[in-house]
Amino acid sequence: MRFFLLFFAVVLVFPILAGCWDQELLKDIRIVFITGIDYASNGKLESTSLLRDVTSSEVGKEETNELHTVVGSTPRRMGDILNMEVGGTYSTSKMRVILLGEEVAKHDIYPMLDIFYRDPKSALNAKIAVVEGTARDIIKIKKTGTLLVGDHIEKMLESMEKATIIPEITIQTLCSVMLDPGEDFALPYIINNNNQPAVKGLALFQNKHMTGKLDKDDALLYLLMVNKKNHTARITLKVHEEKEPHVRNYITIDVENLKRKMKVTVKDNQIKVNLDLKLKINAIEYPEDDLDEKKVINDLNDKLSKILTKKSEDIIQKMQKVNHDGFGIGSQLMAFYPETWKKIKWPEQYAEVQFNPNVSVEIVNHGIIN
Template identity: 50%
Template sequence: MRITGILLATCLMAMLLSGCWDQQLLKDVRIIDISGLDLEPDGKLRNTSSVMDVSGSQSTQKESNEVHSGKGDTTRDLRDILDREISGIYSSSKLRVILIGEALAKEGIYPYLDVLYRDPTSALNAKIAVVEGSAREAINIKKVGTKLIGEHFNKLIQSMERKTVVPDVNLQLACPSMLTQGNDFAAPYITKTETSPTISGIALFYNDKMTGTLSAEDSLLYLLMADKLAKDANLTLKVENAENQRPENYIAIDIQSLKRRLKINVQDGRNIKVKLDLKLKVTAIEYPRDHLNEKKHVTSLDNTIGEELTRRALAITKKIQQANHDGFGIGQRIQAYYPNTWKRLHWPDDYAKVEFDPKVTVHVVNHGIMN
């Protein structure tokens, strides 16, 4: 009995320890925290990766990075090429951000991301962003202030997500939209300035191809229309018709809450109408004209802001239709609720014919501590 118990205990211990066969020791790998993909003029793919290096003790820890770039036929081929010049095993298990050059984004990104979806060690929570021009140039900056370029882009994207300027999108969330029709995704769009890269809006995708952009002001309203209010959302609007640019002609609002109602109506089997009602409760965080304690003035202001945002919302729906970007999931809803209609549609063509009727209603519910 004693021998049987020892054998059972040994087998149990062997089963518990069997998961260590595929371990990757940190001393053997080089961590890639940001990677960029570009399409070269000759059709080749270029991968530019920033490799993190941590040295010193815990109290005097110093972080640095080295940038490696290579040109090849596929993403897997490039990984092998970079492996030959990096002193360690190329590892994307801690990847924070993947930057896509604009030329490659317009070509279609899924074939170049396929290797990341098949690798069980890939960081599927890595952020995706599109760069105006070349991703290589953005990564070659290496450092912005005291932050390494990977950390800088990661923090920059996260802060814009909290401000409802860009959507929360990563490798995992983008994948279903790239493989199916009826619900497209958008990603941060990064441009260059004299000092450092900046997020200037969002890149619109149809399946896996970039087809257009929205400015930061439009992207905020687009996300509200998509019912994706994050922690903060601020807008500055002109509410007076005066030609001068005096501060008294503007109001800055902070969106406290929203209610969105989206209704799809299909007529004659093909004519699709979408009514999108957006109700916003906002706080006036800057309004030099004041008088916000007067109900009549506040009501007039509510109407003015609502009309301006409705006008902008209609313009946004036209822009996303021109880009063939179904960011509100209209096609997905038709598939679910009108399956017979969906079978008769050719969505890339019929989406442009959808009639959008957006309406934004605004209520200023707070005006700060001033009376």
């Protein structure tokens, strides 16, 4: 009896294990590792892609890039045209990076990404960035040093994420915030520095449109203010004016811990935001020394607090100028002041929000010497 029950169970399970009906063999496809989207001269879209080729020889395997540029009305149409050019079917399932030319980013970027959200085989963990000028010029570099350009950009973005210069963001994580009317997002901003891709800072977006930029120094403090510190956050600041040699005017700090508190209030139709940022830091470079003296520490804490508070005010002004609601003030209003949200015009009202930022710094460590 037990044998028949076992046999019956196996017969029922077999149809479920019928095999991989949707398998995609590597020998039948061409893998797109990095792709970029720009506007063509005729107003259509232009896609520049690097297809990964691996060749074997007696000395081992060698990876090369095959460059393809196609023009079409939509991303899907460009994919169909690319299929006609390559030997085998192109696949974005292993894609690591997608780049958007600056002119493309200044318009609604969702139509450029819609194809990835609808295809179940898309690499939703691919990184996304905006390029100064055209994505085509970056991708045509093909190789930087010993690395293919796609590998170089991926590793560069990962490094900048860990250093809290750019946010950790992928096509998948971008989707929810991109469709949120109460919060805006920022993407890495890449430049071509003498045929060497480099992160210059952040591209600021408002409602799926790029409206402004921040350089790397501002980008780090911006990410601290939006409570997105990663592995490290290192800042070099000028705390003296006339020391000799010049290097003695500066201090370099690592942010070890941060606490951020943001409170949004509405009174008499005036929206106010109190943003308090408390930083515990490690002084990792300070040629002036004397960090064993309490007065020196207290003076530095005061100076650093004032400098970073002023910088935060400047960053907020830049954000308001381009209507970039990176703090999610709109979401706070929708949740806690729904009547106010219904009456105001957002994001036009964002420029009139009264921000009161305050950064307080405490040196808790200064290395193994005074």
